[in-house]
Amino acid sequence: MDYFVELFFSGLTRGSIYALIALGYTMVYGIIGLINFAHGEIYMIGAFTSFIVATVLSIYGFPLLAIVVLAGFAAIIWSSAYGYTVEKLAYKPLRHAPRLSPLISAIGMSIFLQNYILLAQTSDFLAFPELIPDLDFMEPYAHVVGTTDLVILATTAISMLALTLLIKFTRIGKAMRATSQDRTMAMLVGINVDRVISMTFIIGSALAAIGGMLIASHIGQINFMIGFIAGIKAFTAAVLGGIGSIPGAVLGGFVLGLTESFATGYVSSDYEDVFAFGLLVLILLFKPSGLLGKADIQKV
């Protein structure tokens, strides 16, 4: 039973990271219909930023809590700046181009950012400082769920709640929903669509940065390639849940994380990806629009 619970929590942890990244994919898709393949790199940049800031601050002997908060904010701001710039440079000029062009541009951006970090930083794996200490009251449960798992789960839950409130109730959230439903009409009622799109990229990037920092301190090492596989997995999660749907991305992330975790625990870690992508194929066979996605009804 303990083993099951342990796998369950490790699945939730993985799943929440996938969900954080998948939200960025699904929001951007919902608004401009683009699969932003550079999104995984934004996550990787978030991890690197928090690594650099955390390392520097710990040299100067800052307290742990201050390091976590400052590194987190630095990662969010820096990643958001990258997300914003990528949109302005690589996607905005192609807004009215055929759909394939921004997609290619996104893949190009992804390759560019990977190599840029490779050259600017290093190709080695870097040991990420342990930011989250094991808390005493977690001691009795440490064999099934670690403190980091708990922190990751809590942070993810708070981020998602904040996002939901933002989209549902605020002025900018309404503008985002309106833009995703009918961009021309949104402009005609006075919404600055360019600004809404920028905002979407910024929010998505901020979530990815949080994910990047959390997972890096959980796993303990980072590398310029981590964005690639995480991006692919999160994209899978977004498609699984129904791309364009925000609850779908969260659900997809958790389903994917749990599947991987149980496959690793009960079968073999070699089969982790087989199960993950097998599940994707199965769901798309029976529900092509994903778990919570709405089928596009083409009117003739």
Place this chain on the structure above:
Amino acid sequence: MTAPILQVKNLGMSFGGIRALDELDLEVNSGEIVALIGPNGAGKTTFFNCVTGIYQPTQGDVMLNPPSRSSIRLNNLKPNQVAEKGMARTFQNIRLFQNMTVLENVMIGRHCRTKSFILGAILRNKATREEEYQTIEKSYHILQKMGLEKQANDLASNLSYGAQRRLEIGRALATEPFLLLLDEPAAGMNPQETAELIELINKLQQEGQSILLIEHDMKLVMELSHRIYVMDYGRRIAVGTPEQIRNNPVVIKAYLGEAADA
């Protein structure tokens, strides 16, 4: 005599070799209902698209003269900027935000008249809360005017056809336009819904709203308009009061064609 609220001079729009609009002049005075009519394909909707910034006209000027403010040239502005300057429109086909509630649809219209942003949403300071309260208040007031207040929390897609049309007008009004553009507001309505629409537009006019509308329903046009512009093949072929237009031979020819023996 004050300057007309909308002044269109020499407007032209070409798509490749096709001239959809040709040297078109049009004026709307403050508080006036003006109708733009013409056979299908005459360029009426193209005209609306040029004026609201969806298309960039290839020649001419579109000037908006808000009361007691200097005039604004609308050419080369984006649609959201045009809305901000004070012109709102509806479409021939219904383009509501179907997955939002009726109230939210109107609140979206208030977007360009409000300011709060991310920081306000996080801090929830007094200004933000007050602004949100006012937005809801004003939006609800508009719904009352449209007779939709009972359905405020329904999804827009669940409204009846006539109610959806009214909601579109309400959303446009929420942007506080000096000039309201209606593209075939009565299209697809039954006679009773049309009668209600006429009443509504009349009421808006009495409150001082200037309106420019495209319409095929001649009963509505004749009953409501102070002046009518007639277009054919992208040109203006006549302008005048409903009475003058009804008896204008050029207009009759454009609509019915020339008699074989004439």
